[in-house]
Amino acid sequence: MDDMKKLAAKAAVKLIKNRSILGLGSGSTVSFFIKYLIKRKKEGLDVRCVSSSKKSSYLAKKGGIKLLDIKNVKKIDIVVDGADEIDKDKNMIKGGGGALFKEKILIEFSKKVIIIVDETKLVDKLGRKKLPVEIIPFGAKFVFEKLKKERFKGIWRVCKKNNFITENGNFILDIFLNKLLDNPKKIHDKIKGIVGVVETGLFCDVNPKVIIGREEGGVDIW
Template identity: 45%
Template sequence: MESIDKVKQDAEKLAAAKEAVKLVKNNDVVGLGTGSTATFAIKELAERMKNGLQITAAASSLKTEEIASSYGIPILKLETLGSIDLSIDGADEFTESLNLIKGGGGALFREKIVASLSKFSVIVADSSKKVDTLGAFTVPVEVVPLALQYVSDQLEKAGGSGILRKREGETFVTDNGNYIIDANFGLIAEPAELAFTLNQIDGVLAHGLFIGLTSKVIMARAEEILVFE
């Protein structure tokens, strides 16, 4: 049986996703995130398409591409796009200043590209994702495999302890053929500074700190919709 918490979280995700999908306009190119929250948004978009909405979409992962295609949403290749009208995605943590940790699902690099291409980037969240300070959730770091040891050492120098992500006993491999180190920095007082530090490490393709990339967070808390801009 699903836990009460999971049922509550899913209900909040669905409510927030419905609110976010209202922002999509006819002929928009929509960026689709990865994970359970984004899947709710995809289903809601498909419902609006049944009522005449016309969109194309760009997916932040192969999994999302598969799900969106199964609902009849036309997919454009990310590499062909100069901009995205609006993107909808989830987050692992967010603060009121719209700093995020993302990448729990392993799609952080592509999610970051989608966010960077987006004229307007909307994050959909349940109430458990809001924090005062980022860092209870580890920071995913996508690493080119041959740089694994070097990056691990550099993360340690930056004050983090990293664990190589595994799935079912095997090393997790991203859609880009890379590894993920889940790095624990404790609570992060200065996320922009840490993001800058991580950006300087050779071998890091992307990290899960999303700073200055979000236009709006739509969060559901029980029956209430809260918007952070």
């Protein structure tokens, strides 16, 4: 699977233009992208980045890539990110690494979005993976019960026997979707409308360029 991820990452790096400001997503495929981006930088590519996670920040900074504070950035040229699932309409489930809120901010305000995945992430309809939902800790129990009443059952993500805490200081509830999604946007809106929910891992209406690493070699581009 790593070989497919590397193929997608290499193809994405070739699309990065000089003097770009990049938004870095998170996840294993993005880690490969950062590795190849560092190589291009050493060959003379001038890029600066805004990162969605500590891990991506660490990898980029270690490789000599200049990181920017988002409050000092006037534009983001391209965001490069991965996905846990992506359907034929380019709707996605993301957030397996817990950085979904920051990823969504970068994507929302970027001129272009590139999603890099291996072919195992392609699905006809979303819903096989658990759906991450970021929730404010204050009153989280009530939000959990409200979601249950709306037939969204899930489990709190844990880390070392404690609640997993996002970089924003929030909890993650991983929801089991009881059926494949015909209308992901409708589900997103329903969950997001509950007070205490910060964001869902459903990414709809993004219309990214999708680069898919294939098992037989090479990539497909949607």
